[in-house]
Amino acid sequence: MKKLKWSLLIMIIAVSALIQACGTSGGGNNGVSNGEEAGTNSPKEGKVKIKWATWGNPGELTRFQDFTNDFNKKHPEIEAELIPIPGEYDQKILTQLSGGTAPDIFYAGDAFIVKLIENGSIEELTPLMDDARSAVKKEDFFPGLWGAAERDGKIYGATVDNNPMVLWYNKKVLKDAGITEMPADLQINGQWNWDAFKEMTDKIRESGKYGYVLDNAWNSTHSWVTSNGGKVYDDNGKYIGYTDPKAVEAFRFLYDNVKSKNITFAGTLPKGQGGDAMFMSNQVGFVGAGRWYLPLFKKNDSLEYDIVTWPTNTGNKIEPAGIPTAYMVLNKTTKHKEAAYTFLSEFVNKEGQTYRLQGGGNAVPSVSGADEVVLEGNLPEHAQFFLDAREIGYALTPFEAGIPGLSNDINSRFEALWLKNEDLDTAMKEIEALANKKIEEYKGKK
CATH class of the missing domain: 3.40.190.10 (Periplasmic binding protein-like II)
Known part of the structure; x- marks a missing residue:
């Protein structure tokens, strides 16, 4: 009789363990966003943490920090951190890339992005922009602005805004x-x-x-x-x-x-x-x-x-x-590709550029639908000329930047x-x- 009770107890424990295992595995991707490594979104580890880097004057950095704070409120599952780099920007990013400590996303000028494309440090953005879930599409941008960010029809950097001469x-x-x-x-x-x-x-x-x-x-x-x-x-x-x-x-x-x-x-x-x-x-x-x-x-x-x-x-x-331009690029070795691209796409889309450039900002949107930030307040009186110049202007050719x-x-x-x-x-x-x-x-x- 004791042996029978003992056998039943073992069977109950085994069945319970099996049920628990099935309940937690549920399809093999529960709790993990597409493109993220397993565990990065789990309750135990909390938010996905990403870092982004840029240069900028005090006014620009204040606006960038405000945008970052706003993004974090909209995305409670992501914690983005702004890393300002005041000097020797390109060299510091290259050193960080070599050491595996570079930010997930970062700014790149026209000459720098060519170097990053050639050494394979950054992710191609074309398939990400083509995804139905992307907050920004390639066709949202004015075509003359790709400049050095485009190689063989592939896009490696999104123009953050632009400055028509x-x-x-x-x-x-x-x-x-x-x-x-x-x-x-x-x-x-x-x-x-x-x-x-x-x-x-x-x-x-x-x-x-x-x-x-x-x-x-x-x-x-x-x-x-x-x-x-x-x-x-x-x-x-x-x-x-x-x-x-x-x-x-x-x-x-x-x-x-x-x-x-x-x-x-x-x-x-x-x-x-x-x-x-x-x-x-x-x-x-x-x-x-x-x-x-x-x-x-x-x-x-x-x-x-x-x-x-x-x-x-x-x-x-x-x-x-x-048209002088700068680009935002995605680190190819980021462990949080989806979260990083979410930030990038919302930084450069219509809403993101409107947020950053409104109130007399220092640049012109690189995407359609945000022109009101240039025309607000009639400063200067013929601000429309910025938009006219953007329509037909050009970024520095990769023939020189490269x-x-x-x-x-x-x-x-x-x-x-x-x-x-x-x-x-x-x-x-x-x-x-x-x-x-x-x-x-x-x-x-x-």
């Missing part, structure tokens, strides 16, 4: 020079061209002020070429700044106006004095920039300013101009041209030769 103009400086019809009015009437720009800078110079400050950066120099219908690179990635007649004409226009002092190269300005400071002190008529000047300019109640698209020399009302040191070499040679008043043809021939040599050397190493 426009000309900011100081109304007081123009009026004091006797200019009665403002550039924005000329643009609306289809009369904003190189001749009108030169006529204005002539008058500004004659009034004792600076006409236009030329920055030594691709987004300015390339914009002058494309506003003339020219190209800096051909379809195969060859530099043609000295070969393309329209490009040569654009560089000649800049060169002649620098010599006549209608245009002032930024490198000749006193140390610590940039175009923005001169603009705010009513010393210059035009500066080229994106929307990043708005937070600064709107603080000055006495400053009279507006924007206009790049002047053209083609007979068209508007031509493409450069070659380490190429932009710096080109800019250094241009700096010598503007500073030393060298012969234009000789300088442009040398720039084209050094650029194509560097491009071919890089291709030969791959």
